[in-house]
Every structure is written in structure tokens, then in C-alpha cells.
Amino acid sequence: FLSVMEGDSVTLHTDAELQGDEEIVWRFNMTRIAKVIRNNATYDAVVRFRDRLQLDNQTGDLKIKKFRVPHSGLYKFEITSPRVSSDKTFSVSGASGVETDGVSVSVMEGDSVTLHTDVETNKQEKIHWYFNDTRIAQITGDLSHICTDVQCNEGTERFRGRLKLDHQTGSLTITNITDTGLYELQIIRGSNSPLIFYVTNRITLNYKMQRKSVKEGESVTLDPGEIRKPNDLVTWSFNDSLITEITGDQSKICTDDQCEERFRDRLKLDHQTGSLTITNLRTTDSGLYKLQISSHRFSIIRSFSYFTVTEPARECNAVR
Numbered sequence: 001f002l003s004v005m006e007g008d009s010v011t012l013h014t015d016a017e018l019q020g021d022e023e024i025v026w027r028f029n030m031t032r033i034a035k036v037i038r039n040n041a042t043y044d045a046v047v048r049f050r051d052r053l054q055l056d057n058q059t060g061d062l063k064i065k066k067f068r069v070p071h072s073g074l075y076k077f078e079i080t081s082p083r084v085s086s087d088k089t090f091s092v093s094g095a096s097g098v099e100t101d102g103v104s105v106s107v108m109e110g111d112s113v114t115l116h117t118d119v120e121t122n123k124q125e126k127i128h129w130y131f132n133d134t135r136i137a138q139i140t141g142d143l144s145h146i147c148t149d150v151q152c153n154e155g156t157e158r159f160r161g162r163l164k165l166d167h168q169t170g171s172l173t174i175t176n177i178t179d180t181g182l183y184e185l186q187i188i189r190g191s192n193s194p195l196i197f198y199v200t201n202r203i204t205l206n207y208k209m210q211r212k213s214v215k216e217g218e219s220v221t222l223d224p225g226e227i228r229k230p231n232d233l234v235t236w237s238f239n240d241s242l243i244t245e246i247t248g249d250q251s252k253i254c255t256d257d258q259c260e261e262r263f264r265d266r267l268k269l270d271h272q273t274g275s276l277t278i279t280n281l282r283t284t285d286s287g288l289y290k291l292q293i294s295s296h297r298f299s300i301i302r303s304f305s306y307f308t309v310t311e312p313a314r315e316c317n318a319v320r
Contacts (some may be wrong), residue, residue, distance in 0.1 A: 004067045004092060012075055013088050014060040022081040024060040029073045036060050057309040064092075070118055107177055107300055108225065114173040115183055128186040131179065137163055139170050163318035213308050216281055222304045223275040224291055233294040234274040238262075241288045244269055244276060281309045 004010045014024065024036040034043045041055035049071070056064040064071060075090040090096040107113055117127065129137040136159060137148045148163040164173040170187070190250065214220050220238070234246040243259050244267060245252045253267050254260040262284065274293065278285060278307055289304040 008067055008181070009063060009065045010067055010092065011061055011063045012077070012092070014079065014088065016060055016078055016079055018058060018212060019061060019081070020081075022079055025078045026055075026062050027072075027076045027078075028282070030076075034062060048080055056252075067092075079274060087214060105223065108302055109178060110303070111177050112301040113177055114171055115185065116297055116299070117170045117187065118296055128188070128190045129172050130182075130184040130186070131158070132181045133184075137165055138174055139165050139167065143167060188247070205224045211311050212231060214310055216283055216311050218281050219277060219279045220281060221275055222289055222291065223278045224273060224293065226291075229295065231295060233292075236276050236290045237290045237292075240290070243267065246271060283309045285309050 012026075016022075016024075017069070018024075018036075018039070020039055022036070022038075025032055026034040028049075032044050033049065033117075034041065034053055036042075036055055036057060039057045043053055043055075049064070052065045052067075052071075054065065055061070056063070060077065062075070062077070072092060075092055076086040076087060078298075079085065089306065115129075125141040127139050128135055135152045138152055148165060150157045158179060159174065162175045162177075164175070165171075166173070170185075172183075172185075196309050226233075230248065232246075235242060236244040241259065243254060243263065245255075246269060249271065251269050251271065253269065254263055263278070266279045268279065269275075270277075276289070276291075276293070286308040291300075291302040293300045293302075
């Protein structure tokens with residue numbers, strides 16, 4: 001049994017000396033995550049680990065970098081060759097009472113924000129959400145007790161039906177957000193092996209955008225208001241149809257014919273900020289633009305319905 005602090009690295013040793021003709025397979029809770037065949041290491045696309053795995057080609061040892069509580073579980077390696085076959089199992093758990101680094105999120109008044117737990121609940125877990133030390137949501141793994149806002153604390157109606165809990169993950173969505181402060185997640189795992197895991201998210205609220213009009217033929221830039229992080233997924237949609245996407249250093253603009261016909265060569269993306277510029281505006285460009293920024297810790301949905309396109313005023317010639 002191994003106990004690992006949140007954020008630390010841990011190496012699971014095979015204690016084997018490879019001859020070069022072996023095949024080593026590593027599994028996490030029965031799911032294959034990596035293997036070595038003839039000193040060639042490959043990794044399976046398991047989202048949970050996100051490039052945290054590193055295999056030693058000479059020994060088959062597995063290193064897990066920046067260990068997080070969702071990585072707790074049973075790790076098993078199996079080694080086979082013409083000469084020998086063996087296996088070994090490790091039980092690895094995050095240390096009790098771990099508190100992760102906080103994440104600061106800047107949002108606009110009226111945004112929808114989802115704070116992710118990055119776990120899948122089970123019957124032994126309890127998930128609590130707090131806002132400035134007041135419990136605002138709770139869910140148990142067997143769904144026997146679910147509450148939000150006033151149901152959790154009588155007399156607390158700050159969020160007034162604006163909280164939604166994901167029953168599979170415990171992630172919390174706050175719609176039409178109006179509250180700046182500290183949102184804290186607490187996960188309590190089974191009574192037999194209690195594990196408490198904390199995540200903090202500090203949300204800073206900016207003023208809501210004001211609606212404005214722009215003239216046909218002009219340009220307008222829709223600015224997210226913050227610097228995009230390299231691993232964030234940024235998408236823009238117009239009237240609920242996807243028009244642009246940024247993933248890492250790759251971007252896509254107008255991937256369907258309808259979008260291409262409407263915005264042909266008039267959309268520009270800023271990779272650093274995620275801002276969207278629409279040039280040579282037309283009256284048909286008036287509508288609802290939505291920005292979604294997603295990471296493994298949070299998602300933000302922001303609506304930009306604050307501009308309408310009007311035709312330029314025409315000068316009237318005097319009649320003599």
C-alpha cells in the first residue's frame with residue numbers, strides 16, 4: 001500500500017531486469033494504461049492521466065507525475081516472455097486531508113460556470129460544495145441525499161434555483177452568476193478508508209457587458225476578457241451553431257457550409273486571448289454569440305448578445 005501526497009510523483013517498481021524480449025502491461029483498476037514491448041513504450045489514451053505517465057524502457061517501472069486523488073486505486077503490472085510470466089499489484093492512494101492549489105476564475109456577470117470535480121462518484125462518496133464556508137450543494141454516491149442552496153441550509157437563498165449538480169460526477173454549475181467569492185469542493189470517501197479531498201476555486205466577477213449597436217460594414221471584436229491558457233478549449237457559436245474552435249495551437253473556422261456561406265473570410269481568431277473579430281458586418285450578423293472556455297477544472301459559457309448591426313444612414317438629396 002502506497003500513500004502519495006497530492007501533486008507529488010510516485011514510481012511503481014517492477015523489480016525486474018529486462019532482457020529485451022518481454023512484454024509488460026500496466027493496468028489501472030483493470031483498464032490498460034501503458035505497455036512495453038521489446039523496450040518500446042506506448043501509452044493508452046486514458047483521459048484521467050493526461051500525459052502524467054512515464055515508463056522506464058529498461059525496467060518497466062511506471063512513474064505517475066503530479067499525482068491526484070482520482071489516480072487512487074489498484075495498479076497492476078504483468079510481465080510475459082518465453083522464459084517467465086509474473087504479475088504484481090500496487091494499491092495507491094492520495095494522502096488524507098489533501099488541499100489542492102486554488103484556481104482563480106474571472107467571469108462576467110450573467111455567465112454560466114461549471115466547476116468540475118474530475119471524478120466519477122461511487123456509493124461510498126459524499127460530495128459537498130461550499131461558498132464562502134456556507135454549504136450550498138451536496139450529493140451522495142448512491143443519490144440518497146441531494147440538496148442545493150436553501151435545501152442544504154434553511155434560510156440561505158442566495159442562488160435561488162441557479163445551481164445544478166451532475167449526478168454522475170458531482171460537478172456544480174452556477175447559471176447567471178452574480179456572486180464573487182471562494183467556492184470549495186470537498187470529497188469524502190468511504191468510512192473504511194476515509195479520504196478527504198479539497199479543491200478551491202476563487203471566482204471574481206466583472207461587470208456585465210452593455211448592449212450596443214454597430215453599423216453595417218464595420219468590424220467588432222468579442223473579447224473574453226482574459227488570457228487563454230494553452231490547454232483550454234475555446235469555442236464560439238452563433239445562434240447555437242459552432243463557428244470557431246481553438247484547441248492547443250490549432251484552430252478551426254467555419255467547418256460547415258452554412259457557416260462558410262454566412263461568414264466567408266470575415267472571422268479572425270486571436271490564439272492568445274481567444275477573442276473573435278467579425279469584419280465587414282452585415283445586418284444578418286445580429287444575433288446571439290456564445291463563448292465556451294473549458295479546462296479540466298472549470299467551464300465558462302458567456303453570451304455576447306450585446307450588439308446589433310444597423311444599416312448606415314443614407315443622405316437625402318434636396319428636391320428643387
